[in-house]
Amino acid sequence: MSVEAAPRPGADKGGVKKQVELPWSKAIDFARKSIRIRFWRSMITAGGIFLGIAFLASVLTSREIAGSTLDVKEASRMNWLVILSLVVCTVGITNSMLMSVTERFKEIGTMKCLGALSQFVVRLFMIEAFFLGIIASVLGWAVGTILIVLLKLASGVPDNAPAGTTALGELTMVKVLWILVFCVPVGSILTAVATYIPAMRAAQIPPAAALRVDV
């Protein structure tokens, strides 16, 4: 039963102060719990990210396998594929995050009624998205890469390949790891960006309106 609003001397707003900002650790704690508790829902959200990154990783891997044996035409086709996969990735992630923010409008409204600041709500969703993005990207990278490697191993060395090439061409462990280093930031940052706009919008509408929303 503590006195929560002990007025400061000279305060002119009847003891109303600025709401405290919660530390990042609190938001991280909230986000972690939220992912863990709605694990399967989170995994479906992550599915969109996972598929996008798996596609990206597989395209990048097969480009590395072809390596310097790519002719100019093939190389530009590959680049197009990479761009395309990035687009697929972005659309998939945006859709997942849009959905997952929208279905929690009411929760956002409730939290704001209880005294959450808009920036806390945004922060919470961003961290959650970032976590999901990392997990889904690593999984997507692993699955995309492994699938392509298995496919190449199964189809064997191409007939027109120069002597001495293996089924995996110029792919090395280092290159595989480089793809990981590329995929994870792409996945997690895209996820965070895709979350930012809906979360921002949701956090800024008056709580009354957020509570009215039925999804």
Added chain:
Amino acid sequence: MAVTEEAITNGAVNGPVRATQTEYVVRAKDLIKEFQMGQETTRALNGVSLDIKRGEYISIMGPSGSGKSTFFNMIGGLDKPNKGSVFINDVDMAQLDAQELAFLRCHTIGYIFQSYNLIPVMTALENVMLPTIFAGKPSEEGTARAMELLEIVGLGHRLHHKPSELSGGQQQRVAIARSLANNPSIVLADEPTGNLDLKTGTEIIALMRKLNKEQGVTIISATHDHKMVDVSDRVVWIRDGRVDKIENREDIEVHIGSMGGEEEA
């Protein structure tokens, strides 16, 4: 201003003191709220004024679409009026920035909703603790407070249940406990019995009245549940965005003979 501040501090420290103070905890002046619906502008509130005393139990009654929920949202700081002003503890809400509004929602006002609005992924205890976390209180203090409140509302044995594992009445009890987490001076209840059956609704109303008396918290409830009239100090009827009439309890008992059940202690 010093007098007011002192009054607020007293109120926060010692609940029942509030009930004896005669100053107004909520003052709404000439509220006008319009909603844009396509081409048309609908006026949900058309100049509503109301003063609410500390420790009162007020029911806001009116048919759906009368503007009572809109009015409720205005005095709760959940929405802004187009014209007019709302004072909470003599503070004009229009003067507050987002952070100060959040502070007010966190410390001064507690909310109870028709559909409970508990966070589905959190246990009863975590739900009740939530406002204390937003207030920046240490979690031991929040846990202790939440356990105390859940005990008061009769859910001491359901601390670790999720909302989905609780009945409607129990969920509303959790919501009531949550609304009191930071010792607010006002609790706003929007159709608190709307989703409950007759018996559970009566229990919830009795609980709210008990907390109103024991904790000295002002309760403002938007409702069209006539059971609520029984326990209210005053009933405010809203119709077509205006205050139609304000009745004291004694007057209502004259009007509706069957409602004289509750006696004051």
